[in-house]
Structures are given as structure tokens and as C-alpha cells.
Amino acid sequence: MPRYFEDISVGDTESFGAYTVTREEIIEFARQYDPQPFHVDSEAAAQSPFGGLVASGWHTAAMTMRVLVDGFLAESESRGALGVDELRWYDPVRPGDTLTAETEVIATEPWDDNYGKVEVRVETLVESDVVCSMIGLILFAKREV
Template sequence: MPIYFEDLSVGDTETFGTYTVTREEIVEFARQYDPQPFHVDPEAAAQSPFGGLVASGWHTTAMTMRVLVDGFLARAATRGALGVDELRWYDPVRPGDTLSARSEVLATESWSDDYGKADVRVETRVEDDVVCSMIGLILFAKRES
């Protein structure tokens, strides 16, 4: 059964997914979208403030989306999003890190006769450490639409 707007309540939380990051994908993503030395060159990265190769924050956000789709959105009656608020990258993601996500419904409101909007905080974690967070402004179909 899909998750519809009416199924959401403020305060609902869920933890889901795992995604293990590889050195190769960090470099591949960065070469195409964020070719800074600490994302693409292990030697230069070793001399950076990070002390080694790290994923681009944009890559971290993209991997978060993968975990979010696999663990939550694929079984929800979502109809897209209006954007994200408060995107933050707290700690770098490194090769070998395994990401998971935690969602929390912060607010819900009727958007139209057919859709409702939920503000959902998503925290990306490596073990117990939050490495990224954002608030997705997600549209969900209403059950009766």
C-alpha cells in the first residue's frame, strides 16, 4: 500500500536504508560535477584540511536522495517536491562510509484538492553521526483524489 498524504502525522519518524560509498564513485561524481582537488586527487586531498579524499556535498545530497527513494519515496504516493530548505553538510563523507537516513515529518498542510504538502526533515547518517540534513517540501497525493 502506498503512503498517502492522509497517512502522515507530524512527529512521524523512520530510519531506513544503507548505501556504502566507494572511492571510485566519489572521484567519478566530482570529475563531472565538482572537480575540486580534495574530491578527485587523493594526494592533493591528503594535504587538504580534510586529510583525505571526501565526497562533494552535492554528491552526499544525491546519495541521500538514493537512500530516500529506496527506503521511503518508492512506496509513497509522492508527486514531486517544491524544493529543500536548510540543506547542511556537517561532516565529510569518505570512501567506505555507509550512509543511512532518518526522516521526520515536521508539518503537513493541504496543498490542493488532490495533494498535500509535508515538510520532512531528512538526516543522512554515518553510524550515529549526522553528516547532512535538509527539509524536503514534498507533495503527496491524497487518497481520495
């Protein structure tokens, strides 16, 4: 059953995942969107402060989105996001890492006659290590009455 704005409450928490990233995918994403040496070149990455190849932060955010779409948004009446606050990258994501996501609804408010806005804190984890966090501002359709 799809999830509407009225089905979402402050304090709701859920866990989603998982997504395992390969060296090839890290390089492919970064060659297209973020071709800095520590994302595309294993030898240069080994000499960098990261000590090895790491995923672009935008790639980590995109993988987190995939986990959320599969687990949270696909069966909902989401109408897209207004934006994201406080996106932070704490630790790099490396080849072979498996990402999961945890969500907590921190605010809800009516937006207009048709939609409501939901603020969701999202944490991206590799095992128990939080590698990325953000607050998503998502519009959900109100239930038709």
C-alpha cells in the first residue's frame, strides 16, 4: 500500500539497504562526474591523504538515494525533493564497502492543498560507521479524500 503524507510521523525510524560498491563503479562514476585523482587513479590515490581509491562524495549520496528509493520511496507517494540540508561526508567509501541507510523523520508540515513536506535525517553506514549524513526535504502527496 503506498505511503502518503498522512502515513508519516515525526520519530519514525527505519533501516534500509544494502548496496555494495566495486572499484570499477567508483572509477566509472568519477570519470564521468568527479575526475579528481583520488577517485579515478589507484596509484595517485595511494599517495593522497586517503591512502587509496575512494568514492566521490556525490557517488556516496547517489548510492544512498538508490537504497532509499528501493526501500522507502518506491512504495510511497513521493513527489520529489526540494533539497537537502547539512550533507556531510565523514569517512571515505572504499571498493568492496557495503552501504546501508537509516532514516528518522524529524519534522512534517502541510505544504499546500496537495502536498506535505517531510524532513528526514538520513545516515549512510558502512558496517557501524556513519560515512555520510544529510537531511532530506521531501514532498509527499496527501491522501485523496
